Each structure stands twice: as structure tokens, then as C-alpha cells.
Amino acid sequence: xTDVTIRRRxxxxxxxxxxxxLLDATVTCLAxxxxxxxxxxxxxxxxxxxxxxxxxxxxxxxxxxxxxxEQLCDDLLAHVELxxxxxxxxxxAALHAFxxxxxxxDWASPDIIGAWIVFWQQVRSRDDFAAxxxxxxxxxxxxxxxxxxRLPQQAGALPIADAVAILSAVLDGLWIEFYLSDRxxxxxxxxxxxxxxxxxxxxx
Numbered sequence: 001x002t003d004v005t006i007r008r009r010x011x012x013x014x015x016x017x018x019x020x021x022l023l024d025a026t027v028t029c030l031a032x033x034x035x036x037x038x039x040x041x042x043x044x045x046x047x048x049x050x051x052x053x054x055x056x057x058x059x060x061x062x063x064x065x066x067x068x069x070e071q072l073c074d075d076l077l078a079h080v081e082l083x084x085x086x087x088x089x090x091x092x093a094a095l096h097a098f099x100x101x102x103x104x105x106d107w108a109s110p111d112i113i114g115a116w117i118v119f120w121q122q123v124r125s126r127d128d129f130a131a132x133x134x135x136x137x138x139x140x141x142x143x144x145x146x147x148x149x150r151l152p153q154q155a156g157a158l159p160i161a162d163a164v165a166i167l168s169a170v171l172d173g174l175w176i177e178f179y180l181s182d183r184x185x186x187x188x189x190x191x192x193x194x195x196x197x198x199x200x201x202x203x204x
Contacts, residue, residue, distance in 0.1 A: 019057040021047040026068045031114030035065065035122075066128055069119045073136040076107060081143065091150035092198075098147065099194040102171060103178065103187055113179040141168060151202050163201045170197045 025046035029038040043064065044051045058067055083101035087093035101107070122129040144164045157163070174190040185193075 022057055023068050023071055026064055027115040028111050030118045031111040035118055069129060070132055073132055077139055091147050094147045095198050096195055099191045103190050108178055148202060167197060167201055
């Protein structure tokens with residue numbers, strides 16, 4: 001989308017859409033410029049709105065990165081839950097849908113993953129980011145556990161919470177691997193590896 005297109009869209013769209021434009025511009029700036037280059041003025045330039053409009057759409061413009069992180073966490077979980085819902089009665093299909101959703105073009109794009117890596121850095125140094133991260137991970141793992149509990153229970157298997165923690169780590173690692181080189185580990189390969197990891201963890 002060109003800067004001219006963004007500016008035209010910002011003039012005619014609702015405040016909700018304009019707020020989303022600002023959030024999207026924040027993600028793009030974070031991925032390409034890092035946290036220091038992600039200034040309010042640069043975000044507004046990318047979104048095609050005046051700098052003063054930040055205060056209309058965010059409760060604390062100085063804390064825009066935090067609000068963006070909150071929104072991304074909520075949106076990713078909603079996206080995954082929506083993908084899983086139609087096949088929720090088939091746990092293997094639901095796990096596959098989960099992986100496909102996480103590696104979709106919308107959520108495995110360079111901008112999204114690049115911004116997420118910046119947010120992980122903030123989690124290490126800011127209590128508010130850490131609280132959002134903890135809540136997100138609890139909700140993500142709870143969704144995985146609900147799916148896995150539908151699988152036949154195997155004698156001698158790892159406790160479900162431990163197996164889900166391992167699967168989450170595999171998922172995160174492959175997400176970063178895909179970001180670093182989509183040729184070395186392409187999209188479909190990442191999903192296949194997640195499927196294989198799940199089969200190894202949850203079958204005898």
C-alpha cells in the first residue's frame with residue numbers, strides 16, 4: 001500500500017480503522033526501524049495522519065508500543081481460535097489448524113515477527129510487557145491443552161502441561177527460523193515439523 005493510498009484511506013475511514021492503521025504502522029516501524037526509530041511522528045507519517053491524532057485514538061500516546069503489543073496478542077489469539085473452532089471436535093485437525101493459523105501470511109510476515117522480537121526484548125525489562133506476555137502465553141497454552149485433552153491418553157506419556165510447553169517452544173523456534181530464512185525452512189515445512197512434533201509428543 002502506497003503512502004498516498006494510506007492517506008486517502010485515513011481521511012475517509014472510521015476512527016476504528018484509523019486506530020488500526022496506526023497500530024499497523026507501529027508494527028512496520030518496529031520491524032524496520034527498531035524501538036528507537038519508532039517515534040510518534042514516524043508512525044503518523046507511515047499511517048498518513050497528523051501527529052496530533054495519536055491522542056484521539058490512544059489513551060497514552062507515549063505508551064503506544066505497549067498498546068500495540070496488547071492488541072497483537074489479542075488479535076493473534078482470536079485468529080487462532082477462529083481457525084480451530086470449525087474442527088474443534090477432531091483434535092489432530094485442530095492442532096494442524098492451530099499451526100496453519102500461526103504460520104499464515106498475516107501472522108508470519110517479516111513485519112509481524114520482527115515487531116514481536118522487539119516486544120520480547122521489552123518483556124525482559126518492563127513489568128507491564130511481562131504481564132501481557134504471561135497472560136498471552138497462559139491463554140495460548142490453555143487453548144493447546146483443551147485440544148490435546150481430546151486426544152487418547154497414552155500410558156507413560158509426559159504430563160500434558162509439559163508436552164504443551166515443549167510444543168510451544170518448537171512453535172516459537174520455528175516461527176523465528178522462518179523469519180530468519182523462509183528458504184531454509186519454508187512455510188509448509190514449518191507446519192509439517194509442528195505436526196510431526198505433536199505426533200511424537202502425544203502418541204505412543
